[in-house]
Amino acid sequence: MIVSGLHKGKAFKWAALAGAVLFVVYLLWPVGTLFPDDYSRVVTDRYGNILRVTLARDGQLRFAQESDKLPEKYVKAVTMMEDRRFFHHPGIDPFSIINSFVCNIRTGKRVRGASTITMQVVRLSNPRKRTYLNKVIECITATRLTIQKSKDEILKLYATHAPMGGNVAGIYSASRYYFGKPLDEITWAEAALFAVLPNNPSMINIKKQRSELKIKRDRLIRTLLVKGIIDSTTYALSVDEPLPPVKSRLHFEAPHFAELALRSTERNLIQTTLDLKKQRDVENIIRRYCRSYRDYGVANMAALVIDNNTSEVVAYIGSQDYDDTISSGRVDGVMALRSSGSLLKPLLVGRALDRGPWVIQSKVQDVPSYYGTFSPSNASGEFQGMVTIEQMLIQSLNVPAVRLLYHYGQADFYQDLKQMGVSTLFRSADGYGLSIILGGAEVRLWDMCRIYSALGNEGLIRPVRMFDGMEKENDSSRVCSPGASWLILSSLSKLDRPENEKYGHLFSDQIPVAWKTGTSYGQKDAWAVGVNRQWTVGVWVGNFSGEGNPFLGGAVSAGPVMFTIFRQLTAITKPLWFDCPEYDLKRTSVCSATGYLPGPACPQTTTVLTPSQAWKTQQCPWHRKVVIDRQTGYELCSRCWDGKEKKDTVLLVYPAASAEILRKKGFAADIMPSHLSSCTAVRKKKSNISIEYPTDGITVFIPRSLDESYQQVVCKASSQTESSLLWYLDGKFLGETHDFHNMAILCNPGKHILSVFDNEGGEKRVNFRVVGRNTIVKNGD
Template structure:
């Protein structure tokens, strides 16, 4: 008896172990099968780029040339869920991928030919078949069932329904509810009416028969049949059903959305694995900017101008709200697929405001300071103003509003090219950063490369008090490398300029009394107040106009992608009208809120003649902004008191002034180059009488004045002369008003004496030539140049 009990005990234990073992083996077997036969890869969707509000801006075919746009869970409305589930699989939410009852019912119908022949496919089984299309056989049906159970183990019901709605066919190359909704109804699925939703629910069963746009009458009848069936099932309210039954079906296939093609391609290339990319663009400004740019360029074609690019930036968020890469993406003849927003071009004069902002922060300039505007040789570089003329002296604000080149180069020489290019590098100027060691004074005139994107971002910093942030192209998500700062860091606020400098430059650029105000805009009452700057590259190949107010910064480039210039192509005449039209379009009749002077700015009186702190002889004064503790406090010396004889024939130093018979008189004391320019132009000027010849005092310090400078020939230049034509070289100099005579030397051999304003000609020798000039006050200057013969 005891042995029997012991045997039964061990037998029971063995049975229990076998049960537990089988419970362990089954999951392990399922796990191994799942690993050996993994689910098919996720479907390849059509990349779509969304606007900031979630609407589709641009869609692309997927790699298999199908329209299969991913439907997000939020877009699957309750009405769509109910319609699909009640029509396709009423027990979808309860089964494990396979509905045994439906299989038995289908088997009975098929065997006994009782009723409609069905396959008992659940939604999950249909997903399995859509992921792996196969011939419809009994064996493949079993595989579908296994795949369906595998799908149920991996995905939630909501995700399976989402997969189904992304894969269902709608005829031709259209797959998925979202593709059908956009291509036929031009609305996303969550914006469809009940009638439209039911229409899309019935088509997948017969996509070759129920073709929208061709068989609308048949589809309408089928739609209404299902609506009445849903009404009997009390699936939707009776009034909603009645409204849906009364809704007509007048639909046809439309083209996929194609707004912002350049940005869409850029983002899709940047994020190739993301089926949905949400941009920062706003649909209305984007559509308006594209239409305005296309129509504007159409009028310019007769001038030999075929392209334009536009960028609209929200100053507060740095979000790009409109991105127009070219006037017409489809215009292959004008290279319309080139993205002009990212094309590297010469920026012309558009960098000048930032140079002056740097100079303000360094205390070099203030708005009323006068700068020389005369022909100047900067170590072999001799810039010219756009109109080939010079004014002698101009204020900083006039130099900027009139975009004068010579004063800008002079300021850059004082600020330093490395300082300027480093600031541009901080603002994300990639081409400048690469070429910085080779850049010179021509940088501020467009002698470097820049893009519309870089320039617009830089002007947005001026609108934001000098604070720079990288422009944003995506509404959310991790930043792409091109959206990062210049050193790869995430974009933050970088103070390029002080708020005071940004305000002063903005105040200057907002003036409307200037030559680059477009014709017809002088009396515009509704144009928002803006600050703007134009630019024209060398050879008139690029026309720029970039402007901003408190809300927006808009950048405009006009030209030809081929680089071909046009005589009519200037920033003022060609680019500014489009800029002003864009501001009128996007901010029409908006309040003219404007920046206020920061607390770091103050006022002071300056001499009206020079813009410097008034000296002893400055009767005419005016008010100017300045930065206390930063702006130069140098006193004005535009007039110099001299002791001269009664007949004004000689001047005296303090060592030789007689006891009587002399008088004190004020003489202009301009810079030597300004004085030389005025004399060359025949403008009124006066020099000090020659110093008392009887005075034997060495006057090195007594006569110290502005430096002597050789204005012709150019230092370090190369000259090629034709000996047969007996060509000669011009010698000229710029000297202070106290200088009356100069002495010229060639290769350290005396050539001749001349008056300070006399133009001397001579025939130079070949090779390296040293030119020296000395004045009658003991100053001298040397230059070297190269002369070759033909």
């Protein structure tokens, strides 16, 4: 018996030891994750103002931890309120348990819980019925938690998940939701409120029991004073603070932008670069203009503002009003695909200046031109004969822009645009053709602003940022060189401003803005994008439905909005304009009249700035030294000038099409005189041109269209050289063709002479007869 008793005692000891070991193992066994990873997503502006919050999956407004450290005020307040020995007890507080047990027995009901903050964390993570058994389980889990986690971590878990009234959970969301500020800026009164709110939240409600809540808060502030944590001044100020107002709606600022931010990252807290105050200012401008534009039948507008110093988005207005469901207010006009109008012209000029042979004062022909079936026209319907590239930009002329693109190379420019990050070119270069420069391709306001902003950054395209750590795109690509960027900005700053800018505002002229307008075909889109040292502002006006409107024009409807935004945002005390990048510009001497390298005949030269890298050059093609017969005016040469009274002269001989238009406009334009016909040097030149249709002597029958009108005759010619061809019908200039020599004409019944010339003096003509009724001759516009 004694032996077995001894054994029993031993066995018991072993069992006890085993039990103790098991218990220790249990205590040390990882508690695992207490809370699912389920938080609200928050989009804020650059100063932390909330733009948008989403609810967590469980419907709670619960923000994830924002910083490593809880604010000291909150730590003091919440431990004072809930668990004074929190930092010293093992997760359960024996004093508190005894105290509450005694208290409950004495009063006969449960007035005090003995829950520590740690036990409340356990309960929040896994709510159970309030029974004594569950209380024991909670106590054990709380001990395990205390062993495994630091006090700091436990308090943070509590702070993140404690109920704060309604569906607000945790102090991070509460400080933003109730006070609109980050947690580290809270006052003692606010910290005290956060400490008392979770305490029986169903009874104390920030919406209904406001006075009880304030009494409870002030009592805690009083305790903080009594315990010497705050002084009496702080106490007095704190109890004076009112409770936060009741909110009825979650934040809903910069809606299109906030949605884009949420789509662009997985992060829970997205601190963006937006400036809520500036956003609201620009929104107000957009609303105001939109109200008056509505009378003209224009419903939609979008705007984007980029800070040029940081390449950050500061304001982003996707539509006139997100809630305007009648006019598709949800559509995001900043990202929508719209025809670019003329917005790509400066980009072509930049690339053309970088390569050469053009300088910004080089002349380009502005004459009726045909490229296959494509025949561009200017918005005015008129031609100027010859214009400089700068005039082309300032007046946004289509015909010379197409000509520049034709000579620069349409496939090259298409590649340039892709390099610049125009992300919306879904067709091939040929699919767009030359019309890409006039709005044949669809672009985003976003891309346009990004690229124009680069002009203000010495041509270097930086990724436009919406928030920190945003994915980089198109790093280190360029619009053009620093020199070319500066030349373009200078040209674009000379654009005529809208009426209200020119006269309406006294200070408007003090804000320099390089800007470009765009109007798409059919007047469906109006654009204005402007740049100064501080901002890039892009405005799009139109109808999301795609409906055209005669009121829509870059300068008329988008320009005034853009300038109003500039006036609102530009700080005139800061630098307004760009420094000239002299290191990247060289001085080049060019012919004053034509803007190409001076040739031996050019009478006058002038010095212009060109990008250092420009390498391609061309001599002035239009100044010619000729010897003429003083008597007859015929051209002479060494073989035929003997005995003649000769005269040296310099002529500016523009291509015939340009010369004709210039003469009509009253400008002097020289004509190349014919060579003396008796000269032995003049051989009958064999023409390189052939006219395939109509053939000589043919009778052309013109059929009627369904609408009874007479159709055009498509004439075809070909040339053995690469020269463009000039077309005349009965001596009247029709236009110029390149590559594909087709010319559609409308002609009266009767006899006609069609003449075609090339640039080398070659000519071909045919006679033909037309059968049909009177119609007008259509010329090139």
